[in-house]
Amino acid sequence: MSRYNKNKIIKDENGVRRLDTIIHVPPSRVENDIYIQIYGAERLDLLANRFYGDQTKWWIISKANNLNPRSLYTPENVILRIPVDVENYLDTIERYNNGR
DSSP states (O other), X not given: OOTTTTOOEEEOTTSOEEEOOOOOOOOOOOTTOEEEEEOSOOXXXXXXXXXHSOGXXXXXXXXXXXXXXTOSBXXXXXXXXXXXXXXXXXXXXXXXXXXX
């Protein structure tokens, strides 16, 4: 799921269409999250495909590790947290944004 899939299209006061803002909080830590050592730069979309079977969920790994949201690459020599409770996290984001 792309992080833009659930964005609503709204019109501003001038009638210009745009995507509504969605707030993405970092995923909560759970006991069975996966931690991996990164030695060289890795691509987040490839990691998401390996762990989630969906390359479009790269942003979840990025958000969980406070990485640059404009880059698909990890820093070198870091330990990355791979959240495992992804479906619950996506449901939480949807409930939060629908309730505001």
